[in-house]
Amino acid sequence: MFNTVAGKKVAVLGFAFKKDTGDTRETPAIDVCRGLLGDKAVLSIYDPQVTEEQVRRDLAMNKFDWDHPRHLQPVGETAGQQVLGVAPDAYEAARDAHAVCILTEWDEFRSLDYIRMYDAMQKPAFVFDGSNIVDPEKLREIGFIVYSIGKLLDHWLRDTPAVA
Numbered sequence: 001m002f003n004t005v006a007g008k009k010v011a012v013l014g015f016a017f018k019k020d021t022g023d024t025r026e027t028p029a030i031d032v033c034r035g036l037l038g039d040k041a042v043l044s045i046y047d048p049q050v051t052e053e054q055v056r057r058d059l060a061m062n063k064f065d066w067d068h069p070r071h072l073q074p075v076g077e078t079a080g081q082q083v084l085g086v087a088p089d090a091y092e093a094a095r096d097a098h099a100v101c102i103l104t105e106w107d108e109f110r111s112l113d114y115i116r117m118y119d120a121m122q123k124p125a126f127v128f129d130g131s132n133i134v135d136p137e138k139l140r141e142i143g144f145i146v147y148s149i150g151k152l153l154d155h156w157l158r159d160t161p162a163v164a
Contacts, residue, residue, distance in 0.1 A: 001099060001126055006040035011093040014104025014131070015047040015055055022049035024058050029103045033059055044084045046093035048106060052086035059083065091117060099126035105133050118142045
């Protein structure tokens, strides 16, 4: 994203450890979100089964604090300052975002109207598919710059010094 995410809105789709659950214990989304927040990105998070309270609690915890009984878990907002909130749907999360990160393989993310999403985003618009659930070529046809695990990079990115 042109060497920085500072001040850029990133829509995080999926926060649960896996689809069809609200369980966030050991979810990689916590580390991804913390990394983005550490680089001063602004996050908007959507997950069909994870509440805003849980997202904020998870981002405020030290690693493995979730292993303690709930009444001993921290409740502060140390990491939640740049989280805009938990959006009611994926489209709201992506509105005015510079990028979308798909972190949980929810079935609904396969069938989103990505044209609608692209139209509501900042340009250039990026998709980072950490669950390998979308068709990168279809998204590129819409206009997205796509990074998908195990898939080829956009043709103009392949020869850049940062990638080589």
